[in-house]
Amino acid sequence: MANTVPQRPNSSKQQRTTLDAFRSLRDARIAIFHPQDSHRDTLVQQLQRIGCQTACLWPPPADLPENTDIILFLLNAEASAKKKLSWLTPSSDIPMIGIVEYENPTILDTALALGCHGILVSPVQAKGILTTLIVSIQHFRNVRTLSKRNQRLEEKLQAVNEVSAAQAVIARAKGISAADAYKVMREQAMLKRVTIEEIARAILHADGLLNH
Amino acid sequence: MANSDPIPVGVLFSTSGATATIERSQAFATFFAINEINAAGGIHGRELVPVYYDPQGDSQQYQAYAERMIREDRVNVMFGCYMSSTRKAVIPVVEKWRKLLFYPTPYEGFEFSPHVIYTGAAPNQNSAQLAEYMTRHFGARIYLIGSDYIYPYESNRIMSDFILQVPGGKKLAERYLPLDASEKDFIPIARDIKAKSPDFVFSTVVGKATRMLYQAYADSGMDAMHVPIASLTTCEAEVSEMGNRIAAGHITSAPYFQSIATAHNHACVARFRQQFGDEIEPNMCWEAAYFQVHLFAEAMRAAGDDHYDSLLPHLLGRAFEAPQGRVIIHPGNHHARLNPRIGRVNANGQFDIVAASDGLGVVPDPYLVSHVGAAWNTLQSPAEVRYG
Numbered sequence: 001m002a003n004t005v006p007q008r009p010n011s012s013k014q015q016r017t018t019l020d021a022f023r024s025l026r027d028a029r030i031a032i033f034h035p036q037d038s039h040r041d042t043l044v045q046q047l048q049r050i051g052c053q054t055a056c057l058w059p060p061p062a063d064l065p066e067n068t069d070i071i072l073f074l075l076n077a078e079a080s081a082k083k084k085l086s087w088l089t090p091s092s093d094i095p096m097i098g099i100v101e102y103e104n105p106t107i108l109d110t111a112l113a114l115g116c117h118g119i120l121v122s123p124v125q126a127k128g129i130l131t132t133l134i135v136s137i138q139h140f141r142n143v144r145t146l147s148k149r150n151q152r153l154e155e156k157l158q159a160v161n162e163v164s165a166a167q168a169v170i171a172r173a174k175g176i177s178a179a180d181a182y183k184v185m186r187e188q189a190m191l192k193r194v195t196i197e198e199i200a201r202a203i204l205h206a207d208g209l210l211n212h
Numbered sequence: 213m214a215n216s217d218p219i220p221v222g223v224l225f226s227t228s229g230a231t232a233t234i235e236r237s238q239a240f241a242t243f244f245a246i247n248e249i250n251a252a253g254g255i256h257g258r259e260l261v262p263v264y265y266d267p268q269g270d271s272q273q274y275q276a277y278a279e280r281m282i283r284e285d286r287v288n289v290m291f292g293c294y295m296s297s298t299r300k301a302v303i304p305v306v307e308k309w310r311k312l313l314f315y316p317t318p319y320e321g322f323e324f325s326p327h328v329i330y331t332g333a334a335p336n337q338n339s340a341q342l343a344e345y346m347t348r349h350f351g352a353r354i355y356l357i358g359s360d361y362i363y364p365y366e367s368n369r370i371m372s373d374f375i376l377q378v379p380g381g382k383k384l385a386e387r388y389l390p391l392d393a394s395e396k397d398f399i400p401i402a403r404d405i406k407a408k409s410p411d412f413v414f415s416t417v418v419g420k421a422t423r424m425l426y427q428a429y430a431d432s433g434m435d436a437m438h439v440p441i442a443s444l445t446t447c448e449a450e451v452s453e454m455g456n457r458i459a460a461g462h463i464t465s466a467p468y469f470q471s472i473a474t475a476h477n478h479a480c481v482a483r484f485r486q487q488f489g490d491e492i493e494p495n496m497c498w499e500a501a502y503f504q505v506h507l508f509a510e511a512m513r514a515a516g517d518d519h520y521d522s523l524l525p526h527l528l529g530r531a532f533e534a535p536q537g538r539v540i541i542h543p544g545n546h547h548a549r550l551n552p553r554i555g556r557v558n559a560n561g562q563f564d565i566v567a568a569s570d571g572l573g574v575v576p577d578p579y580l581v582s583h584v585g586a587a588w589n590t591l592q593s594p595a596e597v598r599y600g
Contacts, residue, residue, distance in 0.1 A: 018373050022581045049324055049545045050579045126324045130579070 021137045024069070026051045033060035033073035034099060039123045043072070043099075046126040050133075060085055070133070071096045072120070075111055090115030095140035097132060099124065117143075159197040166200035169207045218259040219518060221246070221508075222281040224292025224302065225501075229269020230391045230419035233449050235294045238316055238501035239264065240492045242291050244484050245505035255512050263287055271301040278305040278313075288312065288518040289508060291501065295418075296320060296362050303328060310520045314508060316500035318444055318466070320366035321578035327520070329527060330547040331504040331539070332497065333467055334578040335370050338444050341552045342414075342465035343374040345567055346442045351411025352381035357401060357425065360388040364416035367444060371414050373582065384408040393421045398428035406432050412463075413441040422446055423454040426462065436461025440556070447495035448562070456561035466496035467550040467573075468536040469563040477535040494535075500548075503534035507541065537573065547576030 030047055034040045035058045047054050055065050060073055064087045071087060075098035088096075090113075098116040100107045111119050118136030120129065163185070170181035185203070189196040223242050225235035246260045254260060263285040267273035274293065281287045282305065290306070291314045293299040299315055306313045306327040313325075318333040346354075352375050358364025368386060375381040385408060389397055398421075405413055417425045422445070429441060442463045448470050451459040470481060470493065480502070481494050492498070511526035512518050528543035540549040551573040555563025 018369055018581055026581050045544065046324065051577075051581075126326065130322070 019134070019138075021134050021141070025133055025137065027053070028069040029053045029055070029065075029067055030070045030072055031065050031068040032056045033071070034058060035074070042126060043120075043124050043129065046124075046129045049126075050130055060088075062086055069094055070137070072099060073097075074099045074101075074122070075107065075114070075116070076101055088114055095136045097136050159200070162200040162204060163196060166203040166207075169203055216257060218261045219255060219512075220261050220263050220281075220285050220287045221505075221518075222278070222285070222287040222290030222292065223262045223264040224267060224274060224277055224281070224290055225294065226269040227266050230421075231269055231294050232420075233453065234419070234445075234447070234495070234497050235269075237449050237492045237495055237498040238292075238294065240488055241316075241484075241494075241498040241501035242505055244487060245502045245509075247487065248483075249505065249509045255509055256516075260509070267298070269295070269298075271295075271297045274298040275301040275305060278302045282306075282309045282311055288520065289314070289523070291316070291505060291508075293317065294497065299328075312520050312523065314504040316504050317497055320363045321580070322366070323578060324545055326524075326546070328546060329504065329507075329541060330576070330578070331500040331507075332548075333444075333550055333552070334547050334576045334580075335367070336577045336580045337467065337550045337552050337574045338465040339367055339370045340374075341554060341567070341569070342442055342444060342463075343371050345465070345554045346412050346414070346463070347375065347378050347381070350440070352378040353384060353411045354382070355384045355405050355408060355410040355413045356386040356416075357405075357413060358386075358388050358416035359391050359393075359418050359421060361391065363418070364388065367416045368414070384410050389417065389421065391419055391421065393424065395424050395428070398424045399431075401425070402428040402432035402434065405429070406434055410439065412439055415441045415443045415446065417443075418445050422450045426450075426454045426458050430458045436557075447497065448493040449495050449498075451557055451561050452493045456557070456559060459557040459561060460559050461557060463554060463556050463566075464563065465552065465554050467552055468496045468499040468534075469553060469555045469565060470494045471555070471562040471565060472536060472553075473565075474535075474537075476533065480535045499535050503532055503536075503539060506534075507532050507539075537571070539573070542576050545576060545578055547578055549573045549575050 030052050032040065032043065032054055034043070034056065036056070040056060044054050044056065057065070062085055064071070071094060073096070092115055095117045096115060097118040097120060098111040098114065099120045099122050100111060101122045103121055108119070117140045118132045120132050166185060167178050167181040170176070170184055171178050174181070185196055185199050189199045192199070223239055225239040226232055227236045227239060243262060246262055249255065250259050263281055265277040265281070267277050278290065281290060289312045293302055293313070293315050294317050296319055299319070302313055303325050307325060311327065313328045314331060315328055316331045318338055319330070321334045354371070354375055356368050356371065358368060372383055375383060385404065387401060389401070415425060426441065440461050440463045442465070444465055446462065446464050447466065484494060507527065507530060510532065511523055511530055514526040515522045517523070527541050529541060531538055531540040537551040542549060552569045553565050554567040556566050558564045
């Protein structure tokens with residue numbers, strides 16, 4: 001027996017409470033795209049033990065059933081041949097878990113290229129399903145959070161560049177320091193009730209027109 | 213196989229090691245049930261023969277003996293395990309050989325093996341009720357103390373979730389001690405509990421250390437009548453070890469207490485005492501170990517043999533009138549529908565039952581994460597009367 005378990009980062013045993021991913025899983029609606037067989041029965045039975053709602057469909061429909069929270073789909077030649085599945089995209093806005101029959105590079109590469117957040121290996125067993133669900137949900141959420149933050153940072157960086165370029169334009173035109181140029185832009189922003197980034201963009205636009 | 217051949221069944225409980233007291237009670241409950249079945253003519257005239265080994269509380273030995281029982285002693289069914297680590301060691305063996313393990317111990321849930329029947333309480337059959345009862349009657353400022361392994365971690369997670377949702381709920385401390393902790397380890401803990409002055413203590417200390425905790429608690433001058441220790445595992449066996457004076461006033465959540473005031477239970481305890489004397493104290497794990505053998509025997513009578521594939525369909529959905537009341541094996545998750553109760557130790561070292569679920573019991577839900585809402589409603593307020 002391992003008498004101790006690894007601790008979550010920034011979390012001591014003093015804070016032992018439940019991971020959020022578990023709470024959302026309890027009432028999750030899961031779409032299962034898998035032919036009817038004993039493997040699917042095992043999968044559905046375990047999902048029901050976990051407390052999820054399941055909807056089984058085969059072949060996979062072009063559009064998702066309404067209010068689907070998670071997709072589990074058999075990833076084989078038959079499924080991957082049908083490229084016109086609107087939900088099967090790396091930009092999926094819900095977690096997708098592929099069920100693969102072969103753990104070889106071709107299949108795993110396909111699964112990753114399709115944007116799977118998690119993978120189950122057929123024949124599925126009861127154990128392992130909960131783990132894959134939790135890891136996939138968490139992975140999906142992390143990626144979503146990070147890409148949103150990334151987008152915000154890119155916008156911010158772009159704006160910073162524009163502001164300093166506009167500052168340089170004003171400083172040169174008026175023969176003042178960059179710091180004073182910033183003050184001028186800020187006053188304009190206050191006056192026109194827009195952001196300093198928008199003022200900067202207007203200045204750069206005008207500068208472009210005048211110089212070419 | 214001729215129809216008169218005896219049927220070997222595996223019995224895998226430790227009679228040495230940290231959890232020997234409770235596991236010995238499970239082993240004797242198993243032998244007791246086997247004796248009863250044989251005395252009533254066996255299974256269609258075939259005698260049940262227990263094959264017993266002592267794995268000494270060591271997971272590797274559980275695994276090795278499970279393998280040996282199957283390969284050399286030809287058992288198809290085994291009864292055993294207390295600590296989760298030992299169950300986890302046996303499961304791959306029964307899965308590999310397509311055999312069946314009956315597991316008679318409350319545990320932390322989040323498990324399903326097609327080759328296990330779980331007859332102890334899942335968290336929604338003991339933790340949920342205990343959290344609700346304790347916060348309602350004592351408050352929600354709690355001190356958590358447990359043995360350092362998975363069952364206490366999970367039990368504390370559930371208790372913490374619940375406490376933090378109750379207005380004024382606060383966790384004052386969460387401490388873990390090794391399974392082989394000694395008397396002196398508990399002295400600073402008891403002192404700390406006294407200093408922090410919680411509304412109640414939630415203990416998930418198991419095995420030999422249980423007595424030490426309650427002893428240190430009493431020695432520090434804490435009053436169990438006002439600030440009790442609440443537990444999921446402290447039962448009659450531990451109470452008898454620590455003595456009535458130290459145990460009185462403390463609270464335990466379990467589907468079974470020796471004090472259950474039914475003729476059925478009284479008769480069962482009396483028959484056991486007649487055969488095995490007073491050394492073993494009937495308790496929640498004893499009762500689960502007892503009724504699961506009868507469940508097996510009834511299923512085997514119906515199935516005609518004890519092979520996994522023929523036996524399992526006759527176990528799923530099967531009901532049995534156990535000493536705790538009716539239990540039913542849930543066909544979907546292999547756990548048992550049980551009858552949660554809250555007991556408080558009285559001056560005689562028995563549990564006064566201070567709350568109980570209604571007659572239908574509580575359906576097992578081993579994957580339930582948030583223990584709030586409907587789960588509590590089955591704990592009836594009117595049942596909060598003292599009897600026995």
